[in-house]
Amino acid sequence: MSEGYAGGRGPLLRLWGVPVHVPASGVVGVALIAVLWAPNFVLSGAPASQQYALAVIFAVLLYLSILLHEAAHAFAARAFGYPVTKIVLWVLGGFTQYERARPAPGKEAAIAAAGPLTTLAVAGLAYLALAATGDSLDVRAVVVLEALAWGNAFMGLYNLLPGLPLDGGAVLRSAVWALTGSENRGAVVAGWAGRGLAVLMIVTPFALAFARDVRPSLGLVVVAAIFAAFLWTGASDALRRARVNRHIPGLSARRLARRAVNVDADLPLAEAIRRMTAAGARSIVVVDRDGRPIGVGEDAAIAAVPPARQPWLAVSAVARTLHPTAVLPASLTGYDLVEAVTAHPATEYLVVDDEAEQAAVAGSRQVVGVLTTADVENELRTGPHDE
Known part of the structure; x- marks a missing residue:
């Protein structure tokens, strides 16, 4: 993506010299997170304005966590000598763009794993902060830290799922690549795994409702549909690229x-x-x-x-x-x-x-x-x- 902050062309900031772009959809992402998580910040006797203020604070902190996630990808890529072009934070998270100079499965797996492992580390730090402060922390800070711990834990584990376009899918692709010697074969396996995850994602709300003998939650169905669409689209793109890449060696x-x-x-x-x-x-x-x-x-x-x-x-x-x-x-x-x-x-x-x-x-x-x-x-x- 070539968008800058709120539609501008330039980066919002630079991290270790890497331009960080936040298009308008990134601002929408912050607002969406705040709205979805607002019910978790209801405090007894507190006005509704405080509830939404805490939700916005959490959403901004979560996006900073996503920035750390992408920065970990960028740092790992640079450690392997790959030039990093940019980091983009958008409505469904973020991505890091880098040039793959002499790619190898081990390097690609390490770069992919760096992001979700950093996210899980942030979740762990938030949990440790809660445990260390005990009852001395203000209740508003407690609910934000709890949400940050759970939010990062979910993001980290979700990104480790073994299917493209997730980081776990990139790790799976690298593993198959290392075993077979074919990156393209790894992409096909990880792409189909991503499609399988998309189907599983859309089925999950209905399966949970059936198990509990209740009606499916509309909110959960919508969220699952959004994530499933993201997974299916990304996995399908990966499979299309794999089909194209399969023919490249034969070009003359x-x-x-x-x-x-x-x-x-x-x-x-x-x-x-x-x-x-x-x-x-x-x-x-x-x-x-x-x-x-x-x-x-x-x-x-x-x-x-x-x-x-x-x-x-x-x-x-x-x-x-x-x-x-x-x-x-x-x-x-x-x-x-x-x-x-x-x-x-x-x-x-x-x-x-x-x-x-x-x-x-x-x-x-x-x-x-x-x-x-x-x-x-x-x-x-x-x-x-x-x-």
């Missing part, structure tokens, strides 16, 4: 490159299309007088030109000037290809045969073809297929 710039025809910049588009069709090609490369590529025909721009205008329009009008970053070696495969395309987004790339000539001045004899982002995305969705 040489294989995916479309055959292209070289044409002069002032050639009419209709003639360029005729030559492309006659050659059995699917792309157009614009070359200078020396035969060096200077542009690539854009599929969307070409398709937008009505047939009646094509004879009167130069092919240069529907070509994108070739930038050095849009020239890729044919030897690129797998994650290296994905990284190259992600680092310099474009709709088309010129694929050349010689890595040493990754420049727009590459000779025409070195051109393998044109790689489109659409073809890469299609293969990631469906896997390799015959032309």
Whole structure:
């Protein structure tokens, strides 16, 4: 998420240099916690205003606990040399974004476990504070500390449940990864476990009501539905990413490159299309007088030109000037290809045969073809297929 505090773009604060963002949904989260927990702060003889004031104090402290949870993730990631991009606190909690440099199952498990273990530690400290102070503490402080202890205990144990997108799911993914050598297989196992937890979450209020022979609590059903939806959505996203990642190793710039025809910049588009069709090609490369590529025909721009205008329009009008970053070696495969395309987004790339000539001045004899982002995305969705 790129939102800042209350819709702003900048971070609310920085923690060890890491920007912490609190979008508007984070403020909604504080309010939601206060409303849900307000019934727990009813004190005999106290006005309703005090009840809600204590609920707000608790909600803010709980969000600070969530910040500590995310800070633990960030600290662990940095300890393993992973660059941490940001921390975001939103309506359903928070997340820490970091770059996975040379990921390993042990590192990933440690980073995932750091958050809920810190949350359980906060719960333990709140309980110890209650035990140490005894009856000397003000009753208002007691109820807030009790709620903080129970709230953090619930969050810590909930996050340790073995299913994605929870931290426990990341630990499960790492365990399967370590056992099988396949991170993708670990993600599939943890993703399905997350879906199973979502089903269990939505069934629980009805099972409890059935066991007690009472009607299900509407509030409990709503809360369970929210958590179940979060789990199901996150688990489904993890499974979709796993399906995509399964196809990444098979990517090849040489294989995916479309055959292209070289044409002069002032050639009419209709003639360029005729030559492309006659050659059995699917792309157009614009070359200078020396035969060096200077542009690539854009599929969307070409398709937008009505047939009646094509004879009167130069092919240069529907070509994108070739930038050095849009020239890729044919030897690129797998994650290296994905990284190259992600680092310099474009709709088309010129694929050349010689890595040493990754420049727009590459000779025409070195051109393998044109790689489109659409073809890469299609293969990631469906896997390799015959032309």
